[in-house]
Amino acid sequence: MSAEEVAGTAGPGRLGPTDCTESLLRVYEFLDGELGPEDCARIQAHLEECSRCLQQYDLDITLKALIKRSCGSEHAPDALRTTIMTRISMTVIQFE
Numbered sequence: 001m002s003a004e005e006v007a008g009t010a011g012p013g014r015l016g017p018t019d020c021t022e023s024l025l026r027v028y029e030f031l032d033g034e035l036g037p038e039d040c041a042r043i044q045a046h047l048e049e050c051s052r053c054l055q056q057y058d059l060d061i062t063l064k065a066l067i068k069r070s071c072g073s074e075h076a077p078d079a080l081r082t083t084i085m086t087r088i089s090m091t092v093i094q095f096e
């Protein structure tokens, strides 16, 4: 990513399609409990529109369920969290 791109995407109103890799990376933050409701909603929205990027890794259903729970108030079980973190790290490597 160039400096121009960073500057251009820093402002508000960036409502275009969320990048697949960005979404997966943000899921890390999400799993660490660092994402607010807005970012949760963004990831949810992306998965609604673009389940195909997760589907091939059999992640979408599990992840959607996890996000749904965690966007409420329930914390993800540690075992599930670890499984998903591992899968996501493999997926992100594939994208890169």
Ligand SMILES: [Zn+2]
Residues within 6 Å of the ligand: 019, 020, 021, 023, 046, 050, 051, 052, 053, 054
């Ligand atoms: Zn995607």
